[in-house]
Amino acid sequence: MQIYLPIAEMAIPAESIFFVSLFVGCLSGLFGIGGGFLTTPFMIFMGVPPAVAVGTQPCQIAANGLSGMLAHLRKGHVDVKMGAVMLLGSSVGTVIGVFVFKLLKYLGQIDFAISMLYTILLSSIGLLMLYESVSKLLRKKQSVKLEFNQFKVNDFVATLPFKMRFPKSKLYISALLPIGVGFMSGILASILGIGGGFMIVPAMIYIIGMPGIVVAGTSLFQIVFTTSFATLMHAVTNNTVDILLAVILICGGVVGAQIGAVLSRRIKTTHARVLLAVLILSVAVRLSMQVFMMPDELFSTVVR
Amino acid sequence: MRIFLVVLMVLLSAPVMAQSAVTVDLAQESIDITTGFNGADLKLFGVRDAPGRIAVVITGPQREMVVRRKQRIFGVWANLSGIKFDNVPVYYDFALEQVDGDEESEDVEARAALNIVLAQSGIGLEALHFETEENVGPDDLKVFQGALIRNKQAEGRFPEAAADITFMSDTFFKTSFYIPADVPTGEYQIKTYLIGKTSVKDVSTTNVRVGQVGFSAEIYGFAKENGLWYGLVCVMFAIFMGWLSDFIRRRL
Numbered sequence: 001m002q003i004y005l006p007i008a009e010m011a012i013p014a015e016s017i018f019f020v021s022l023f024v025g026c027l028s029g030l031f032g033i034g035g036g037f038l039t040t041p042f043m044i045f046m047g048v049p050p051a052v053a054v055g056t057q058p059c060q061i062a063a064n065g066l067s068g069m070l071a072h073l074r075k076g077h078v079d080v081k082m083g084a085v086m087l088l089g090s091s092v093g094t095v096i097g098v099f100v101f102k103l104l105k106y107l108g109q110i111d112f113a114i115s116m117l118y119t120i121l122l123s124s125i126g127l128l129m130l131y132e133s134v135s136k137l138l139r140k141k142q143s144v145k146l147e148f149n150q151f152k153v154n155d156f157v158a159t160l161p162f163k164m165r166f167p168k169s170k171l172y173i174s175a176l177l178p179i180g181v182g183f184m185s186g187i188l189a190s191i192l193g194i195g196g197g198f199m200i201v202p203a204m205i206y207i208i209g210m211p212g213i214v215v216a217g218t219s220l221f222q223i224v225f226t227t228s229f230a231t232l233m234h235a236v237t238n239n240t241v242d243i244l245l246a247v248i249l250i251c252g253g254v255v256g257a258q259i260g261a262v263l264s265r266r267i268k269t270t271h272a273r274v275l276l277a278v279l280i281l282s283v284a285v286r287l288s289m290q291v292f293m294m295p296d297e298l299f300s301t302v303v304r
Numbered sequence: 305m306r307i308f309l310v311v312l313m314v315l316l317s318a319p320v321m322a323q324s325a326v327t328v329d330l331a332q333e334s335i336d337i338t339t340g341f342n343g344a345d346l347k348l349f350g351v352r353d354a355p356g357r358i359a360v361v362i363t364g365p366q367r368e369m370v371v372r373r374k375q376r377i378f379g380v381w382a383n384l385s386g387i388k389f390d391n392v393p394v395y396y397d398f399a400l401e402q403v404d405g406d407e408e409s410e411d412v413e414a415r416a417a418l419n420i421v422l423a424q425s426g427i428g429l430e431a432l433h434f435e436t437e438e439n440v441g442p443d444d445l446k447v448f449q450g451a452l453i454r455n456k457q458a459e460g461r462f463p464e465a466a467a468d469i470t471f472m473s474d475t476f477f478k479t480s481f482y483i484p485a486d487v488p489t490g491e492y493q494i495k496t497y498l499i500g501k502t503s504v505k506d507v508s509t510t511n512v513r514v515g516q517v518g519f520s521a522e523i524y525g526f527a528k529e530n531g532l533w534y535g536l537v538c539v540m541f542a543i544f545m546g547w548l549s550d551f552i553r554r555r556l
Contacts, residue, residue, distance in 0.1 A: 002342040004485065006516060006523040011342050011485035059542045066546025067553065108372050108383050116380070224546075228539045235535030239527060243538050244339070250542060254549040261553060291380045297458070298375075299451030303488075304368040304388060 029260020072217025093186020
């Protein structure tokens with residue numbers, strides 16, 4: 001069924017977008033990933049303008065993130081104070097990201113930048129995930145987390161000013177740390193249209209030094225607000241949020257997440273993780289072809 | 305039904321409007337883009353009251369467009385150079401009557417004369433002139449103009465070749481243009497030419513509006529004028545769906 005998107009100003013096959021978001025939603029329920037980093041490239045492959053894909057995706061992440069965050073909140077696994085401080089950084093990051101996005105669009109480099117950044121991002125996540133899951137399968141139980149945790153408060157971090165107490169995380173650290181991590185999240189959300197959980201979560205563990213139990217909830221708490229703000233900023237500044245596309249994405253994601261949650265109780269995710277890593281790597285290869293291979297048509301035309 | 309009425313109108317009005325040698329009307333006054341829009345055929349009917357060849361040109365609104373060239377740098381392909389053209393129609397298509405003997409084209413002189421008339425009237429892709437204020441050499445300009453046409457053809461917004469004009473009788477003709485689903489909106493101009501051996505005998509101009517209507521148009525207008533409120537609606541919807549998703553999961 002073709003549906004005309006009023007903001008993208010083009011018709012798309014609605015069911016394909018729905019199934020993509022259903023599939024990614026299912027993955028997010030299974031593996032606890034956000035999935036924005038898969039949906040956005042898929043939409044670009046299907047011909048949605050990258051600017052609209054990136055502008056609309058945060059809206060879906062907000063919906064997905066909220067349902068995850070509520071579950072953590074009920075268990076008391078959200079450090080609201082830490083999340084609020086991170087939001088200071090993320091709002092600045094979002095504003096800067098949206099304007100960088102606008103600048104890149106003006107310079108004609110936005111498609112290149114998005115392909116390039118996604119290639120780097122997806123190939124590194126894919127490789128890490130593949131390494132981790134394969135070594136787990138081979139039962140070399142390397143606990144990477146422990147090694148890092150031992151030097152979580154290193155000398156440099158301890159010297160930073162503006163120290164604050166975070167009772168929930170049992171930390172007394174510089175506010176600059178969560179602000180900096182939030183800033184990174186804001187940039188990722190506004191330029192790439194992703195929640196960035198796969199980068200924020202390790203940063204919260206290894207750089208901020210938060211206890212594992214509150215990390216997922218707090219990162220989701222922060223992501224919900226950051227992506228909501230990114231949606232608002234894109235709507236006001238770039239006019240690239242397509243509500244019809246958002247509705248399809250959110251519906252697919254919500255249904256998919258339920259399926260994923262049910263599936264996760266039945267199947268072993270260790271083996272499936274290898275498949276996920278391969279999937280991510282193949283998306284990275286497909287995207288990198290746009291950057292590294294000689295294109296069929298060297299010229300492109302856009303309306304100024 | 306409407307097509308029948310148009311045909312009737314054209315046929316009836318033709319003798320009255322004797323001062324004009326060519327009369328045309330459209331099967332529809334506007335192309336309405338709704339949520340279910342998936343491209344449309346724009347049909348045009350006309351009557352010719354004098355001998356000559358018929359040509360129809362449809363031109364969308366003009367925009368500034370940038371043509372960029374990818375080049376290899378440090379192993380990656382990136383847009384490095386570009387030229388801005390000031391007057392590129394977002395959509396262009398044309399139809400040209402095929403006269404018996406066109407194929408043989410024995411008459412080289414007549415063919416050359418026709419080509420001059422076509423070029424002067426802006427009929428056909430060769431007749432389009434894209435202007436730029438930038439300082440570029442003629443060779444580069446040619447390459448970029450060719451690329452612009454190729455890109456637009458690939459998008460389905462410029463034609464590969466002239467469309468056909470069908471004659472139902474000696475005087476009564478019809479033609480149609482395909483409007484793709486991702487067509488830019490705006491006021492489109494349709495010019496119908498009656499071409500003699502060396503000059504244009506008559507031109508008839510009509511307009512068609514291509515625009516979003518109904519729900520689709522309301523969303524577009526709302527997003528353009530009230531970006532903040534539009535963004536808030538999107539966010540509120542996302543929040544509601546997130547809550548709903550959580551609610552469903554707790555019940556499962």
